[in-house]
Amino acid sequence: MLFRRIYQFLIVYCLGVTGLLAIKYATGLSNYVIPDLTLLFDTARRMLTGYFFDVLNTLSVTVLGQMVSIFMAFFVGIIGRKSSWLGSFIKVMAYNIQAYPIVALAPIIFILMGDGFLSRLLIASMICYFPLLLSVLGIMASPIKDIEHFYIATGRMRWQLEVKIRAFENLNKLTTVIAGSATLAMAGTIVAEFIAADQGVGYSIRIALYQSDLARILVALFSIGIIISVYQGILETVGEQIKTKWFAPKGGELL
Amino acid sequence: MNQKSRAGIAIRAGLMILCIMLFSAETPAVAGDTLNYRLKWLFNTSVAGDIIADTGGFFKKAGLDVSVNEGGAGKNAIKELELGYANFGVASADQVIRALEKGADVVVLAQLFQVNPMQWIYRSDQPEIRELSDLKGRHIGVTFGGNDETIMNTLLAKAGFTSKDVRISSVRFDFTPFLKKEVDVWPVYRNSQGVILEERLAAEGEQVKFFNPADYGVAFVANSVVTSGTMLKKHPETVKAFMTALLSAWEFAVDPANEPQVLAQIKKKDKGTKNNIRQKQLKATRPLIKPDKGTKIGIIDVGAWQQTERIMIQEKQIVAPVDVTSRLVGPKK
Incomplete structure (x- = not known):
């Protein structure tokens, strides 16, 4: 899973760079518009280590932001799963708030909270949170009738059991959504850094943009791509392991 | 070769041709066609002369059809010159020097700001x-x-x-x-x-x-008018007409006697700024463009350009000298 993610990224990245180079040579553009391979490798030699640590810095905020949003999404999703007035209210609120572009709120967050760690964390969590919430709400609000009926009929249904059944039956979907939200959390952190932070890879990309240096941007994108692929690969592997554990009865064979 | 693979090849070839056409499409640069002029930043009092050249009819009088386009954070006039999206543009000295280092074909026609804002x-x-x-x-x-x-x-x-x-x-x-x-x-x-x-x-x-x-003693050059070397070589008369109209418009814009007309034209483009602010901005812009009566608008301060290049080398913004003076083609101090 981990290596497949990295291969996939490398194929996409190489295709992208090849496309750019094709345009460059087909239309005779200078290195100022699209860098050639020599410049790209030279920039990578100078900048890659720095960008690697910048991405790690960004990733630390991403992981934390994603954890916060997963916790929030499950908390709200579990409360909002009921067809009671509270559940309906939470669902309506979630659907309406997520329609508002978080990036538009980012400048206000930076003005109020400064350009430190908290602003980055908040924006990353917010960007990652809403799509997660919508998926969790959808999963938690859909009864698994065949199974739940038995527990309801026997009077043994509790809310914890209900949540467990729905999570278990939708484990594949949940794992995919959580792994996918890693990209959103990373994008959120980078957007936050790009707008106003003073560290992280988004901030480095902003500097490269000031200087119209596409080679640096491509190297930064490479660092981001590799690290996010590894992170997503790890999340998927962990998801697989959890699935295997859940599906295997204690001391027994896989179903 | 089966039909499926033939269709695949046709799609790929089509995409490649489309791509090449898209990026190689040169904007027209001869009289009678629209010339694109890309500014460095949004429309505001800082580009009073550029606005006046357009709305005040200076380009029209010179027989030119010019589309004056706002700049912005993601816009880069030199890249647009190379991609054929613009015929003229405004760029800062550091952009010009960085572009030259990477082989861009750019020349400087006039230095708008004599004092860096x-x-x-x-x-x-x-x-x-x-x-x-x-x-x-x-x-x-x-x-x-x-x-x-x-x-x-x-x-x-x-x-x-x-x-x-x-x-x-x-x-x-x-x-x-x-x-x-x-x-x-x-x-x-x-x-x-x-x-x-x-x-x-x-x-x-x-x-x-x-x-x-x-x-x-730190004279780091700011905004200048640029075009591509090819444009200058192929259409020298168009370049001359464009620059004459543009610099006349700037002369008009910084003349205090024309203040009400100039402010009225800027207001049409920059609606978000208050009147008194625009007036003060215009007052602050004048000495940056024309520090004294004797200064000819757009004159290139070669010494300042050389200093800018030296600073960029010292600050490791560029690796080697680019001989920027060889690309300064407008009137010099």
Whole structure:
């Protein structure tokens, strides 16, 4: 899973760079518009280590932001799963708030909270949170009738059991959504850094943009791509392991 | 070869041709066709002459059909020249020098700002900055990766300071750290943001001063009009007509006698700024474009360009000299 993610990224990245180079040579553009391979490798030699640590810095905020949003999404999703007035209210609120572009709120967050760690964390969590919430709400609000009926009929249904059944039956979907939200959390952190932070890879990309240096941007994108692929690969592997554990009865064979 | 693979090849070939056509499409550059002029920033008083050239009919009188387009954070006139999206543009000296280092075919037709509007603002109740040594111990804002960082580094090196002698903070889009007095000395464009901040603080009963690097021997060139070497070679008459019209418009725009007309034209393009601010911005723009009556608008200060290139080498913004003077084709000082 981990290596497949990295291969996939490398194929996409190489295709992208090849496309750019094709345009460059087909239309005779200078290195100022699209860098050639020599410049790209030279920039990578100078900048890659720095960008690697910048991405790690960004990733630390991403992981934390994603954890916060997963916790929030499950908390709200579990409360909002009921067809009671509270559940309906939470669902309506979630659907309406997520329609508002978080990036538009980012400048206000930076003005109020400064350009430190908290602003980055908040924006990353917010960007990652809403799509997660919508998926969790959808999963938690859909009864698994065949199974739940038995527990309801026997009077043994509790809310914890209900949540467990729905999570278990939708484990594949949940794992995919959580792994996918890693990209959103990373994008959120980078957007936050790009707008106003003073560290992280988004901030480095902003500097490269000031200087119209596409080679640096491509190297930064490479660092981001590799690290996010590894992170997503790890999340998927962990998801697989959890699935295997859940599906295997204690001391027994896989179903 | 089966039908499926033939269709695949046809699609790929089509996409490639489309791609090449898209990026190689040159914008027309001969009389009678629309010329595209890409500014560096949004429409505001800072580009008064460019606005007047368009709305005041200067281009039309010269027989040119010019589309004056706003710039912005993601816009780069030199790249657009190369991609064929623009015929003329406004770029800062550091952009020109960086482009030359990477092989771009760009030439400088005129230097619009004789004095760089990039300056630093500070409150009058703080000790005045008379000498570079007065920067010691100050909390200074810079945009990392921006011109102001390069300029400030040069000033600090000139003063013999190290990073321990001052406190440097990263600057972002809003002025909050300066307004909250977290940063003492804040970079601004003297004729646009400088005026706005001055007004805001005056409303709070605070007075400000400006610290101009040029007063301490650092003349880092700002905005200039550029075109491609090919355009100059193939259409010298169009370039000449364009520059004559543009510089006449700038002469008109900075003449105090034309102030009401100029402000009315700017207002059409820059609706978000208050009238009194626009007026003050125009007043602040005049000495940057035409510092004295004898200065010919657009004249290229070769010494300042050479200094800008030297600074960029010292600051490791470029690796090797680019001989920028060979690309300065407009009238020189």
